[in-house]
Amino acid sequence: MERDWSCDIPEKRLIWAHITSEAIKVIEGKWKIIIICQLFAAKSPLRSSELERRVEGVNQKMLIQQLKQLEADGIISRTLYPEVPPRVEYELTQLGKALGPSMAALIDWALLRRETLSL
Amino acid sequence: MERDWSCDIPEKRLIWAHITSEAIKVIEGKWKIIIICQLFAAKSPLRSSELERRVEGVNQKMLIQQLKQLEADGIISRTLYPEVPPRVEYELTQLGKALGPSMAALIDWALLRRETLSL
DNA sequence: CCGCATCCTAAGAGATACTG
């Protein structure tokens, strides 16, 4: 299916609506964007403990939960190094990195919104 | 504040993370994207009853609730015509229309995701 | 160091009936 957001066909718009909802479902969740941004910023894999430190305010259970969901949704990958003590590293997949433009567009919009509503 | 998503400064990335989370909070909600897309597609104001018909599966309470939130967040505007029976029309604000590029980017990503994960 | 299990609370979603 080829994207044509500007098209005039109402039926097609509805399909985009559902596809977009689907995309949003994957990245919504209290800590997901923060996690994704931290991985973008790090430019390298991060360990659980490191993420827990960098994602301010998150507790371990929530962090793991969100990481598992992100992994299930194909956005990050998890690598276990069988050492003692265990080491686990998370990093963005190609698909995760491909979120860049969407994030940028959302930031642009959020900034416009702040301006518009004088926040 | 100027956006620089590609910057290497971790601290700045975190600010983007929170701004993006903020943006997503505004458009998440089970029916919001559908509503927004319907208003984009209509290219003109829509009445409550018309929206209720077009947003398939929504019930009246949820529709009104989501519309109120979208209005409070500056995305749509509500116009009451003091007739009998009452008529109310909703349409996208400038800020709402400015969501276009973000929606487009998310659709692109969702399509890439479908392809990547063979959905 | 990582992750799981348990238990709890708050918020989201929805069905239904009612009012101006």
Added chain:
DNA sequence: CAGTATCTCTTAGGATGCGG
């Protein structure tokens, strides 16, 4: 026609303690 008010049910979020 448009919107409220209740009353449920489900899901998300969070605190804490245990185990490999």
